[in-house]
Amino acid sequence: MKVSRGLLAAVLLAGIVAGCAPQQPPASVAPPVPQASAPADKLMEDVRILAADDMQGRLVGSEGGAKARAYLLGRLAEIGLAPALGGGLEHPFRTTRGGAPVTGVNLLGVISGTGGSDRALVLMAHYDHVGVRDGQIYNGADDNASGVAAVLAITASLKQQAPLHDVIVALVDGEEGGLSGVRALVDDPAFKPLLDRTVLAVNLDMVSRSDKNELYTAGGFRFPALKPYLQDVAAAAPVTLKLGHDDPAMGKDDWTSQSDHMAFHQIGKPWVYFGVEDHPDYHQPTDDFAAIPEDFFRRSARTVELAVRTFDRRLETIAAESGGGSN
Numbered sequence: 001m002k003v004s005r006g007l008l009a010a011v012l013l014a015g016i017v018a019g020c021a022p023q024q025p026p027a028s029v030a031p032p033v034p035q036a037s038a039p040a041d042k043l044m045e046d047v048r049i050l051a052a053d054d055m056q057g058r059l060v061g062s063e064g065g066a067k068a069r070a071y072l073l074g075r076l077a078e079i080g081l082a083p084a085l086g087g088g089l090e091h092p093f094r095t096t097r098g099g100a101p102v103t104g105v106n107l108l109g110v111i112s113g114t115g116g117s118d119r120a121l122v123l124m125a126h127y128d129h130v131g132v133r134d135g136q137i138y139n140g141a142d143d144n145a146s147g148v149a150a151v152l153a154i155t156a157s158l159k160q161q162a163p164l165h166d167v168i169v170a171l172v173d174g175e176e177g178g179l180s181g182v183r184a185l186v187d188d189p190a191f192k193p194l195l196d197r198t199v200l201a202v203n204l205d206m207v208s209r210s211d212k213n214e215l216y217t218a219g220g221f222r223f224p225a226l227k228p229y230l231q232d233v234a235a236a237a238p239v240t241l242k243l244g245h246d247d248p249a250m251g252k253d254d255w256t257s258q259s260d261h262m263a264f265h266q267i268g269k270p271w272v273y274f275g276v277e278d279h280p281d282y283h284q285p286t287d288d289f290a291a292i293p294e295d296f297f298r299r300s301a302r303t304v305e306l307a308v309r310t311f312d313r314r315l316e317t318i319a320a321e322s323g324g325g326s327n
């Protein structure tokens, strides 16, 4: 049995726009997005703070990166995310930047599922960006303060309404310039038990801007077992959710290698990516908070939460269909 529209609508109601009024729109019509009123709703504030000039573009191994991390650790503590490995939420790794060795730090935690299964989902977004170049700060509001803020909002929602399966939350460093943070994570023997339990990794990278109100989700071509679930999510999503950008025949428009999900792809682990089409501000100093349309971004974040909750509910079936995740 696939997830019914009724269930999807119910899941949607548990959305991340805390304090929103219940609504049951027909799947074919985008519902109005209510104004956020609850103080817990920090979606826009998180992007604004992460993409502010004092974060200096959040380059891996930089002071700005450390400042962003300190802010995120505060937010994760506020949400109440538990560490996923021994110790705290910080997962440091060594990498290089311009040939020089630096330390990057992923942030890693887990929300425990209530369903009694060992299987797990990974929910991730990279928080680093490209820093300062020629005196100009690259604020990386869409890339990828937006994905991080959406992950925080979804994490807060999952804390309020627990998932069936463990959700491993990863805010990843060092994506820009080589996916070093996620590679350090999947290569870490300490992470292997969690990786073995992981059925599916959900990656958000650039989810806040679209002139056409379109969000893409990739992964359904590479992992056809996921496609029916993605189609169900698309039918109920409050944005136009398009499946695509993971067919190798698309050449450079195949985004399989373009973000952190690549590290999961390379070990044969199913993944789903959410993101928008490239825009003129992509990797420019103009990728600023002010350019983010709040309405679309809220719809986009709600769409990803809908997907996460759908995957969570169907994870046992997805595991059986895709061969992912031991139990």
Ligand SMILES: [Zn+2]
Pocket (backbone or CB within 6 Å): 126, 143, 144, 175, 205, 206, 259
């Ligand atoms: Zn990015």
